[in-house]
Amino acid sequence: MVQVKMGSNILGANxxxxxxxxxxFEERELLVVNLMSSPGSGKxxxxxxxxxxxxxxxxxxxxxxxxxxxxxxxxxxxKGAPVVQINTEGACHLDAGMISGVLAKIETRELDxxxxxxxxxxxxxxxxxxxxxxxxxxISTAEGNDKPMKYPLIFRQADAILINKIDLIxxxxxxxxxxxxxxxxxxxxxxMFEVSARTGKxxxxxxxxxxxxxxxxxAGYNKKG
Amino acid sequence: MVQVKMGSNILGANxxxxxxxxxxFEERELLVVNLMSSPGSGKxxxxxxxxxxxxxxxxxxxxxxxxxxxxxxxxxxxKGAPVVQINTEGACHLDAGMISGVLAKIETRELDxxxxxxxxxxxxxxxxxxxxxxxxxxISTAEGNDKPMKYPLIFRQADAILINKIDLIxxxxxxxxxxxxxxxxxxxxxxMFEVSARTGKxxxxxxxxxxxxxxxxxAGYNKKG
Numbered sequence: 001m002v003q004v005k006m007g008s009n010i011l012g013a014n015x016x017x018x019x020x021x022x023x024x025f026e027e028r029e030l031l032v033v034n035l036m037s038s039p040g041s042g043k044x045x046x047x048x049x050x051x052x053x054x055x056x057x058x059x060x061x062x063x064x065x066x067x068x069x070x071x072x073x074x075x076x077x078x079k080g081a082p083v084v085q086i087n088t089e090g091a092c093h094l095d096a097g098m099i100s101g102v103l104a105k106i107e108t109r110e111l112d113x114x115x116x117x118x119x120x121x122x123x124x125x126x127x128x129x130x131x132x133x134x135x136x137x138x139i140s141t142a143e144g145n146d147k148p149m150k151y152p153l154i155f156r157q158a159d160a161i162l163i164n165k166i167d168l169i170x171x172x173x174x175x176x177x178x179x180x181x182x183x184x185x186x187x188x189x190x191x192m193f194e195v196s197a198r199t200g201k202x203x204x205x206x207x208x209x210x211x212x213x214x215x216x217x218x219a220g221y222n223k224k225g
Numbered sequence: 226m227v228q229v230k231m232g233s234n235i236l237g238a239n240x241x242x243x244x245x246x247x248x249x250f251e252e253r254e255l256l257v258v259n260l261m262s263s264p265g266s267g268k269x270x271x272x273x274x275x276x277x278x279x280x281x282x283x284x285x286x287x288x289x290x291x292x293x294x295x296x297x298x299x300x301x302x303x304k305g306a307p308v309v310q311i312n313t314e315g316a317c318h319l320d321a322g323m324i325s326g327v328l329a330k331i332e333t334r335e336l337d338x339x340x341x342x343x344x345x346x347x348x349x350x351x352x353x354x355x356x357x358x359x360x361x362x363x364i365s366t367a368e369g370n371d372k373p374m375k376y377p378l379i380f381r382q383a384d385a386i387l388i389n390k391i392d393l394i395x396x397x398x399x400x401x402x403x404x405x406x407x408x409x410x411x412x413x414x415x416x417m418f419e420v421s422a423r424t425g426k427x428x429x430x431x432x433x434x435x436x437x438x439x440x441x442x443x444a445g446y447n448k449k450g
Contacts (some may be wrong), residue, residue: 038263038264038265038345038368039263039347039368039372039375039376040263040364040365040367040368040369040372041368042369042391063232066375067348067375067376067377068374068375068377069371069374071371071374071375082314090348090378092348092349093315097311119348120263120319120347120375120376121346121347121348121349122264122345122346122347123292123315123317123344123349124317124348124349140265140367140368140395142365142367142368142390143263143264143265143266143365143367143398146294146296146328147264147265148290148292149293149294149296149344150264150293150294150296150345152291152292152293153315165367167396168367168393168396168397171392171393171396172393172423173423198397198398
């Protein structure tokens with residue numbers, strides 16, 4: 001939205017609220033994932049498939065961020081996962097205060113994993129810590145392979161990158177190895193997954209990664225506790 | 226980026242600079258198009274095809290907006306059109322001041338049409354008038370058909386909507402008639418074009434529309450002058 005020099009104060013306030021969220025998630029042994037992408041990369045379809053893939057393995061809840069409409073929340077609800085919708089009413093990203101404002105509406109004590117689907121935007125969401133444990137970026141093969149170089153911040157911060165719509169590769173000019181090379185140059189530590197949320201391909205490895213992250217967090221908690 | 230209540234002052238300053246740009250474009254009989262979309266919808270490929278389609282009909286110049294890199298400007302230059310790159314260094318949109326800051330670098334007096342390719346973002350660019358005559362939104366069929374309802378502002382302001390990557394429709398769940406219906410509900414006046422910048426399909430009608438807008442602007446100028 002508007003960029004101003006007083007940004008540091010606003011980000012300072014966000015940091016405080018993010019820390020508060022992080023402490024709460026820690027206390028409840030809840031792994032929280034901030035899921036980010038361009039509009040239309042397939043975040044919601046990935047979430048639908050992730051709910052199916054994790055059935056019987058993890059208890060998953062969702063916070064849906066959208067400017068307007070509750071379409072995505074309805075889709076998640078139909079998959080049987082608890083979900084709460086945030087409408088930002090025009091704001092281009094979620095912030096930590098929006099998350100803390102809805103935490104009372106979801107039974108976080110009963111969950112192992114909570115995924116926050118951010119507003120579709122490759123720029124602004126990257127600047128706002130929500131208190132999450134992991135940041136995950138989704139990119140669709142239909143978007144072309146120049147995105148890591150053009151939007152480096154969001155890729156640099158990612159713990160995982162989901163390359164979605166791999167079923168479309170034969171019909172596009174997407175160069176998978178070039179994308180992987182560029183993404184690894186920006187962020188050598190990010191785990192990359194090739195998936196098609198539409199066909200279900202690759203979703204198991206991604207689900208396994210989430211299970212491993214949840215187990216790590218619980219193990220760390222038990223060590224401390 | 227950061228949303229603050231003092232936004233009205235900042236937008237006020239932007240409006241003044243946008244008016245200054247608009248007056249200059251009027252004086253030079255130059256039609257200016259602000260081209261907006263999600264990252265990876267195909268704006269630059271559309272521009273490459275548009276340059277080809279307008280060859281011998283209009284003199285076209287381009288301002289490229291990107292956070293980082295001059296990849297898109299290089300692509301435009303290879304097509305033989307004059308181009309100037311703006312790097313916003315992290316800012317999520319172009320503003321009128323950025324445009325006025327680069328106008329000396331492009332021979333606007335020799336052009337009929339100037340296209341400004343905005344930063345890939347469906348939210349923030351919609352809030353900043355650059356002084357343009359027309360706003361054009363590109364949407365790719367791979368993004369799904371729920372975008373007009375989820376990002377209404379940018380669609381509401383559009384003079385034209387380019388539905389790009391129509392060659393991918395058979396491989397996606399995109400519902401063209403539903404998209405057209407939703408877009409027309411948000412904005413009944415926008416002209417819609419079905420195109421594939423990759424194959425070239427539909428580019429002629431779009432080029433004809435641009436030529437008609439340029440002729441309209443020149444006719445209006447002659448009437449006044």
